Amino acid sequence: MDPHSTRSQFNQRAPKSGPYMASMRYADTNPKVSIENYAKRPSSKSPRPDGRASDTFSLLIQRRIATNSRVKQDERFKKDMYIAFINKALQGKLDGQNKDFDDLVDQFNPRRAVECATLSSQLRIWILALSHVLSRLERRHSPLVEAIVNFPWTTMDATFVKTYSDFIGILLSARPEYLSLVLGKLTQGLTYRA
Structure with a gap:
């Protein structure tokens, strides 16, 4: 079987670990979902005592990286x-x-x-x-x-x-x-x- 076909066994592998892999599984079934949309979704995790969400990935997307x-x-x-x-x-x-x-x-x-x-x-x-x-x-x-x-x-x-x-x-x-x-x-x- 061709490894690039849509019915290949290579498309059935579990994704690698990382902060956005749960959303990538969802993105595979729904092509309209992107990483940016994942960051905008409300977090399913409970908020921290200071009221901020504890979703680390949304913090990575929203915060700019400072350079020197x-x-x-x-x-x-x-x-x-x-x-x-x-x-x-x-x-x-x-x-x-x-x-x-x-x-x-x-x-x-x-x-x-x-x-x-x-x-x-x-x-x-x-x-x-x-x-x-x-x-x-x-x-x-x-x-x-x-x-x-x-x-x-x-x-x-x-x-x-x-x-x-x-x-x-x-x-x-x-x-x-x-x-x-x-x-x-x-x-x-x-x-x-x-």
């Missing part, structure tokens, strides 16, 4: 703005204009980190933006690198610490001349202070 695309797009836009500012500050330092560069170095001031609790996400974007221009960090830009290395990263949240440690690894790969600065800070952190 707007958040990611906003973060990408901020990072692009930060990269543009960093490029301007680094070029200004080479040209003898120190104002933007000093503002950039001041972002990693430890006193500023203690004052502002919401600084973690902003500093994380600064670190991500700086990781795109590591090849431009010359010896003239060492005050910026020193400020980043001396920043108290251990007091920040886990996402910042991961971004910071990735940045330090990339920094040392791109610019090995800063290795002595980073190792000096690490050994200073291992010493006991009374």
Whole structure:
């Protein structure tokens, strides 16, 4: 017998499990019923104490799925703005204009980190933006690198610490001349202070 015929044994199988299989059995006998119509039907289950239906499938149909695309797009836009500012500050330092560069170095001031609790996400974007221009960090830009290395990263949240440690690894790969600065800070952190 042809497996695609309407009288085939393959059409008599029990449906697989899932939240809408009961309606699919009903949809096989009545072609006008769809999944959306099933969600609109009153639930045969008893309502919850707060008055809402406990039918999980109707909740899946009616509730929209939230995405983080707007958040990611906003973060990408901020990072692009930060990269543009960093490029301007680094070029200004080479040209003898120190104002933007000093503002950039001041972002990693430890006193500023203690004052502002919401600084973690902003500093994380600064670190991500700086990781795109590591090849431009010359010896003239060492005050910026020193400020980043001396920043108290251990007091920040886990996402910042991961971004910071990735940045330090990339920094040392791109610019090995800063290795002595980073190792000096690490050994200073291992010493006991009374």
